[in-house]
Amino acid sequence: MTDLPSTVEIREEGPREGFQIEPGPIPTDRKVALVDALSATGLHHIQVCSFVSPKLVPGWADAEAVVAGFAPRPGVTYTALWFNAAGLNRALAFKDRLKVEGAVTVVASEAFSLKNLNRDRAKNLEAQRANVAAHLAAGVAVPRISVQAAFGCNYSGDVPPAKVVEALADAFAIGAEQGLTLREATLADTMGWATPARIERVLGEVRARWPDLSLILHLHDTRGLGIANAHAGLRLGVSRFDTTVGGLGGCPFAGQPGAPGNIATEELVLLCEEMGIATGIDLEALVEAGRLAEDVVGRTLPSTMLRSGTLARFRQAA
Template identity: 40%
Template sequence: MGELPQRVKIREVGPRDGFQNEPETIDTFDKVRLIDQLARTGLRRIEVTSFVRPDVIPQLADAAAVLEAIEVPDDVALSVLVPNERGLDRALEHRDRFHEISVFLSASESHNRANVNRSIEESLTGLRLVLGRARDAGLRCEGVISTSFGCPYEGVVPAERVAEIARELRDAGAQEIGFGDTTGMANPRQVRELFPAWREALGDDVELTAHFHNTRGQALANVLAALDVGVASFESSFGELGGCPVPAGATGNVATEDVVSMLEEMGVRTGIDLPALVVATGMARDVLGRPLGSHVATAGPVDWSGAAPTSR
């Protein structure tokens, strides 16, 4: 194992990536209080919603209402996902309520068409305009590449294809590139090989972020593999909420509290109050009325004093 980063950044994506994958719409009031709780755990970056078409993802139809109602500390950066220029137009009506945007496309043609009904080149054409306008508006921009580690329709996705898309996003204005393991196909050896190659392809001016799903139980191992090759920025979802609308069976993102627990136990600082984060997950569990996938939310944080963990 190489020298691990002393500190990492974690962007919480549950309020967007998680809530949009729930079969039922969460009440706006509940979304707001969950985000407000997350914002007081030490998290410094939270993706709060997406300005997608309400008829496509009705779970996020209240994006504007959520943005206007949340109350977060000044040092918490809020981001929204925008799919296209129309989504950006809607978001910019609330420009004073957030700091960053994310845009997305897939590294495989089949998944991109299944997800957004466009070719990769068609997506890039639209996202170039979105990124340029967002940068002009003073927003920090992230480009997320889904199926970076493999596609459930096409299998292997060539690393150079992912790098080409990443360079296109960088050149269009993305300051951060998120590499998504959208359906949980990544393995640690692959992660160790790919991130150095992508770093070499992109240079040092772009932040590389890892976005792992726990579909096959390998997400924490992949986090460790990414750390081992110098990645210090991650996206995760409290309670292991989330997944991917296509295909079926693509379960949730790696749980934020599981990532925080592992890193802090290894001496890698996150700045996040783990017990407060577990409280937020408990609130989400109560709102949804079902058990969540997070291990730490079930077992509690590690207690080195010898006392039994407090039930939550």
């Protein structure tokens, strides 16, 4: 009946997602402190910053200082996000600290492409062609596709699964032109439209077309269904998820200020561990990192476990 994975890879994006949307300013050393706390939790993947225009995303004007400042921990892969050659070059300056890999970013909604990337889907494909070429010229691998707005869009409403397939096909076409093997794809519920049924439908259609494509789910908990959606993904054998500690984040261009952010890392870890799926993460340390994140951003984060504590704590006391 289910195809549960035996282990999951949790890709922590709290620093990158969180600090891009918080009003701030947040001192650089506090951002570094959060990355260091996350490094000590057993997480194996941490996205530490965004190399984007400081005009568009002032919260990441200090990206270089954050990357230079954290203490890399053996066994942890640190990544960053960027969308163009300029961002790539900033990342490459830190290739001793960051795993530098590119992605082909496509959008399943024309309206969101205009809002978030400031160009329509056709223009974005042109930009992605140039972006891939820049990566290859710099000797940087591009193994992944990222599909934004894969489950719905605040500007265009429901996104048919066929649009996700079309966006992926566009990305594969760009890859084929340049001799790339795209092995993995992130399906992002950027604006929180996913439901378990929609996860099943979209994953079903994508897998029917590309059965060997490794899928990553990037979920937001915009309307309370985030963990139910992750569970639907787990049941379908998805073993890689993007999350944020404390539920940090939210998209600055999604048109719903105040909406909750990504699914909380600690809630997904709890779900997995209680289902017998190993994460390798110390949940108690992660909850403490979430509380630190609240202190750093100066507000209460949406994660419920920061209020309630872990089950382990109650089990020990029982």
